[in-house]
Amino acid sequence: MENVLTCEKRNYSREFNAHQHEFGQFLFPLQGSLEIKTKWQEINLNPEHCFYLPPNCEHKYRSVDRNEFLILDIPTQYLPGDTDSMFITMDRQWDSIRYLLMEESESRRNKSSLADLTRYVTSKLETSAPASIAYIHEHYKEAIRLEILAELEHYHPVYYSSWFKKKTGKSLKAYINELRLKEAKHLLHSTGWSMTKISEELGFENPSSFTRWFVNLEEVPPYKYRKLQKG
Template identity: 75%
Template sequence: MDSVNHVTCEKRSYSREFHSHQHEFGQFLFPLQGSLDIQTKWQEINLDSDYCFYLPPRFDHNYRSMDRNEFLILDIPTQYLPENTSSMYIRLDKQWASIRYLLLEEAKSQENTSSLADLTRYVTSKLQISKPPSIDYIHKHFKESIRLETLAKIEHYHPAYYSAWFKKKTGKSPKVYISEHRLKEAKYLLISTIWSMSRISEELGFENSSSFTRWFVSCEGISPQKYRILNNR
């Protein structure tokens, strides 16, 4: 079946030699057995059973597998895809594991092409709202000091490329994104609790209430105490 115009869902295995190519369609790779080494211009990934990986159309990549392997591959024509998709390394959580199961069932039957098309549309819609692992890491660790190199490593990107990729994804630099998320949490705590400035500053990872107050004023133009009074009237 021509993957340029039709959805293809099937099991494939890969050799030990590196191969290099690109394709005119998007592609999801779901590991079933073994792992796959994938190299792009800015990434080096060993794709194993804990993750799945999306490759956008016309994206140069090298690949090989050094062990016994089997992968479920979903080739997605461009008409199913949102514009300007980028590669995405996705943790195989319960939802994505369920998607893999449903795709496996479709790959077995190959009888109802409309159901595979519907499932593919669901996959691509989820692709648009899926949170990349590094952004998920920010949401869980924003109270800590987060290095750019740590975030880049999570996505298997070179740090020089990661910042550009992050801004394309969010419209903001990692530094601004982290600061805005921390500020959102600070405002929530100021309005929804009666905690002292010391406790809030500690909760948000600041050394003391003075450093928290200076940071809040630089972001909002008013002190956290005044912000609390104005928003609790």
């Protein structure tokens, strides 16, 4: 298929097909589901989600039921550099995007409006937090299993850690430690809470484990850090 901006409805067969393309692609299920397999992901795509496939990503796909999909093929000049696949839950904003793309696919009169809409859609590849990273920000005070994070991105766990470091520039452990440390410093500076209460708030088993962790990162005990901050 040519590397041109295209928005249209498509149907898929029951047999697995395999290919890759030089452009990016958004898939919006309208009816039915689609099985997609990449090297590191296995996805069952349904109308509650959409999916972005980056350029040159080899994938297999098939649909075993009656189906219809809205497909947006995006030439590389519209993409924000190197992109990763993204599994997205449909919310009000993405529903609106799908509706506007449907309108464009049916009218096909104004290529510039489709181009503008495509630029808006691709900008979300940079601004939308991946599901696993959003989960970390909500649950960093708890024990977080790698398998849960990998499942949220539909990645194999063996690949997730390297994907995460590429995405954030940090290891998973360092990223979570940074969030916890920021909150620990905030609590030490802005509250009069005891070390016991702060350690409980941050999910540590006891004040001793919190103190050891804090010293390991800051080279000063938390109570001393508090004194230094408050002068």
